[in-house]
Amino acid sequence: MKAEDYTERSETIDTWPVHIVTYRIGGMYYCTIDNVDPGARFARAEGATSDEAERAALEKARKYLRQTRRFPTAT
């Protein structure tokens, strides 16, 4: 058993750059999404197809990213 159909790509969700990795192990597809900076995985999902796994992971990613606030940096 090994990871197959391994793909990586970058996208932007609501101004946040993200990195999307999808692969299949056995009969299940897994999708993980990390914020490009710093590179922390914050959303993941699995599905019977690559599209299904990505759709579900992207939905979670959008939800979590909407909760991220930006603050002014001047003191």
Added chain:
Amino acid sequence: MRDDVLVGTNWVADHLEDPKVRIAEVDVDTSAYDQGHVPGAVGWNWSTQLCDTVVRDVIPKNKLEELLGASGIDNDTTVVLYGDNNNWFAAWAFWQLKLYGHRDVRIMDGGRKKWLAEGKELSTDPPKAPKKTYKANAQDDSLRAYLPEVMDAVRNKSASLVDVRSPAEFTGEILAPPGLPETCQRGGHIPGAKSMPWAKLANEDGTFKSDAEIKALYDGVGVTGDTPIVAYCRIGERSSHSWFALKYLLGYKNVKNYDGSWTEWGNLVRAPVEKP
């Protein structure tokens, strides 16, 4: 020095059956191990097994002894750690094993991502690890910084503080990495800290850059190893990654990980904060 603490995926593939070697996966995403792991690897959960679950602290000595013994590790075992997110929590585990004095512990360069991307063999079988007896040393506090020491570093410039978080966390634009829960009250950084995001030390495939490249990066911000160094991030795992590079790749003698990090400092009443 690098070869003593860092092994490649091919080295690991060649040592899957080596009885002197025990491989352990430590992920941010604690479900990843169950999808499939390096054959024979044990899985450790950083949030329940590599910490004190009551007090905020590293794993207690007796719990570490239990965990390692149950994982088939004794004091002479070569422990190879790997995980997701470019080995963040593998480095966290490495730091804790060194805190308790384990002699031979190494990190699989590139971690889980590289193993998967290379299409190397995975298994969902539970590892067959004959139980062993492990005896840990007392904690080595020369590897760990606590709040009073960091405060002293701010007041007296007694150590170089290295903030390894992302630039947006350093400036206080965000309180946590995008998509993750905010766990502090204030943004910014510890006064006097130099920004050297951990990711700058890594290549695209998650492996560490060369020693010369890493040294040049730190030299560029004036962190040369001539004075004590304290690395911090948000909760101490990213800074374990940088601590590993500073101490074991560059060989700097006095390097500590401040695992209290920004979730401690950024929540302190009246602690000085620098922005941006």
